[in-house]
Amino acid sequence: xxxxxxxxxxxxxxxxxxxxxxxxxxxxxxxxxxxxxxxxxxxxxxxxxxxxxxxxxxxxxxxxxxxxxxxxxxxxxxxxxxxxxxxxxxxxxxxxxxxxxxxxxxxxxxxxxxxxxxxxxxxxxxxxxxxxxxxxxxxxxxxxxxxxxxxxxxxxxxxxxxxxxxxxxxxxxxxxxxxxxxxxxxxxxxxxxxxxxxxxxxxxxxxxxxxxxxxxxxxxxxx
Amino acid sequence: xxxxxxxxxxxxxxxxxxxxxxxxxxxxxxxxxxxxxxxxxxxxxxxxxxxxxxxxxxxxxxxxxxxxxxxxxxxxxxxxxxxxxxxxxxxxxxxxxxxxxxxxxxxxxxxxxxxxxxxxxxxxxxxxxxxxxxxxxxxxxxxxxxxxxxxxxxxxxxxxxxxxxxxxxxxxxxxxxxxxxxxxxxxxxxxxxxxxxxxxxxxxxxxxxxxxxxxxxxx
Numbered sequence: 001x002x003x004x005x006x007x008x009x010x011x012x013x014x015x016x017x018x019x020x021x022x023x024x025x026x027x028x029x030x031x032x033x034x035x036x037x038x039x040x041x042x043x044x045x046x047x048x049x050x051x052x053x054x055x056x057x058x059x060x061x062x063x064x065x066x067x068x069x070x071x072x073x074x075x076x077x078x079x080x081x082x083x084x085x086x087x088x089x090x091x092x093x094x095x096x097x098x099x100x101x102x103x104x105x106x107x108x109x110x111x112x113x114x115x116x117x118x119x120x121x122x123x124x125x126x127x128x129x130x131x132x133x134x135x136x137x138x139x140x141x142x143x144x145x146x147x148x149x150x151x152x153x154x155x156x157x158x159x160x161x162x163x164x165x166x167x168x169x170x171x172x173x174x175x176x177x178x179x180x181x182x183x184x185x186x187x188x189x190x191x192x193x194x195x196x197x198x199x200x201x202x203x204x205x206x207x208x209x210x211x212x213x214x215x216x217x218x219x220x221x222x223x
Numbered sequence: 224x225x226x227x228x229x230x231x232x233x234x235x236x237x238x239x240x241x242x243x244x245x246x247x248x249x250x251x252x253x254x255x256x257x258x259x260x261x262x263x264x265x266x267x268x269x270x271x272x273x274x275x276x277x278x279x280x281x282x283x284x285x286x287x288x289x290x291x292x293x294x295x296x297x298x299x300x301x302x303x304x305x306x307x308x309x310x311x312x313x314x315x316x317x318x319x320x321x322x323x324x325x326x327x328x329x330x331x332x333x334x335x336x337x338x339x340x341x342x343x344x345x346x347x348x349x350x351x352x353x354x355x356x357x358x359x360x361x362x363x364x365x366x367x368x369x370x371x372x373x374x375x376x377x378x379x380x381x382x383x384x385x386x387x388x389x390x391x392x393x394x395x396x397x398x399x400x401x402x403x404x405x406x407x408x409x410x411x412x413x414x415x416x417x418x419x420x421x422x423x424x425x426x427x428x429x430x431x432x433x434x435x436x437x438x439x440x441x442x
Contacts, residue, residue, distance in 0.1 A: 071379070071425040072418045073386035076397060080418060083411045087226040161289075168291035172390070179293060186301060193305035196298050200290050207289040 014189045019198070025181030026202045032095065032177060033164045036102035040163070041156070043103065044110020051111060052118040069108035075169050077101050082173050098170035102163060109159045116155070117148030150221050157214035161207055168203075178202055232407045233416050243399035244420050250316050250388070250395060251381040257317070258324025258377070265329035270336060280329065287326020292384050295319045300391040312393035320384055324377055331373040335366040368440060375432040379425050386421070396420060 047066060051059050069077065082097045092100065121144045129143045130136075171180035182199040186192045233240075268280040287295070296319040299310060310318065339362050347357035386397040394402060396417055404413035 068418075068422060071383075071422045073383045073397065073421060075386050075389065076414055076418050076421065080411065080414045083414070087411060089225070165289075165291040168293045169387075171293075179291065179297075182294075182297075191305070192297075192301035193303075196294065196302045200286070200294055200298070203290045203294060204286070208285065211289060 012189065014185065014191050014194055014198075018185055018189070018195075021185070022178065022181055022195075022198060022202060025176060025178045026206065028175070029164075029167055029177040029179075029203075030206065032099055032102065032170060032175070033167045036099055036106055036167065037160050037163050039099075040103045040106025041110050041160075043107035045114045047107055047111035048114025048116075048118060051115045066108040066111050069105050070112075074101070074105055074166050075172060077105065078169060078173055094170065094173035094175035098167075098173055098175050102167060102170070105166070106159065106163050109162070110156065113152050113155045113159060114148075117152035118144055120151035121147045153221075154214055154218045157210060161211055164207055164210075165203065228412060229407075229409050230412055232403075232409055233412045236403050237416070239399060239403065240396065240417065240420060243394060243396045244424060246394070246399075247382065247385050247396040248424060250313065250320065250393075251378070251385045254317055254320030254324055254385070255378050255381050257321035258328050258381070259374075261321060261325035262328030262332055265325060266332035266336065269329065269333055283322075284326045284329050287323050288330070292319065292323050293387050293390065295323055296387050296391055312388065312391050312398075315391050316385060316388040316393045316395070319387075320381055323384065324381055327377055327380075328370075328374065331370045331377070332366070335369040336362070338369050339365045371432075371436060371439070375429065378428055378432070382421070382424055382428065 047062060050062055051066075054062065078098065078101050081101050082092070082094070085092045085097060125147070126139055126143055129139045134142065167177060168179040171177055171183070174180070176184070178199055182195050185195050189195065265280040265283060269277050269284070271277065296315065299319045299322070300312075300315045303310065343361055344354075344357050347361045348354070352360070385395055388395045389398040389401050392398065400413050400417040404410045407413075
């Protein structure tokens, strides 16, 4: 009994202030995800376009590079780059290093999606556009973009959701996002089940609306 | 650059890394097999349309797909500890990966089964086939074609996800690398070699899947 009374002073239970701590951490999860996904998507679209236009040597080089990001666990990529930057005399903080890796990771995944989108547009449609006098970029903007986007938006949303969830791994570098915050709270309160459930709800609240919205959009476009 | 690379400790420990790579492959394959069985069951339950049980399958699928795999791993690791259930690192990893695989595969299977029209079963039945025959000879071969590629992807994910085992103290490839790297502080060198090993494992799986698909879908 005595031991318990002492222990209860060390381990305070989960309270309302902890919830706001978690909410703040959820904000950081959202921040790193949104930054990585937006930059990664732009980069990925460029890579995807390069893959679709380049001859085999270029496609092979870029493809191999991007393929590595898809075939190596993200956690290893994070540890590698986090330890690589100090080697070249340019140490980065966890947020910057995490964002850097997540951007490359996202762009590798988006590149495959973007390439698929470009190739989903029939060549004949594009030729027809060009014959009507559209320039290459007009053809890209007014023909390839709208048709390709519809074909691959669900796949892109899948990538974005994946990155949102995978951003949890940045906790390994010490960036206090949602999952890292839960570890801190668990150490203090010794209530892993409650806290992991709450954190799960936070992730669910971030991810579920997006997955539902894309499912609905996909259904509407199919009609 | 003041840093000098030291590769010798890594290559001296390469046998340990490769052995850990086998462990990674083992847990990934086992989690995949359990995931296929559970995923099929979940898909069947969801398609049965019975409210009393389908809510269970639906929530499993949604939780598996909408929370990070790492969180699921921590749930099996620390969350269950709150109920006095303490699994070994291997079992934590296997349970969490199976849970995750089952959630993703269930959706693939459901899509696969829905893509085969019900009328085909009726046609097969009217030709005199039993239900079992209709499923084994008509439905399953078509479903397999549809879900084969997503299943290959999931297998790759299974390998990549198993790297999270490091964070619950499981010494598969990543965990072993971390262990060895912390002894010598050659973190970059160790993880670079491990990255190459993962790359080879993934390429191996993709190549194997392609060879298998030639044999499976010849006609």
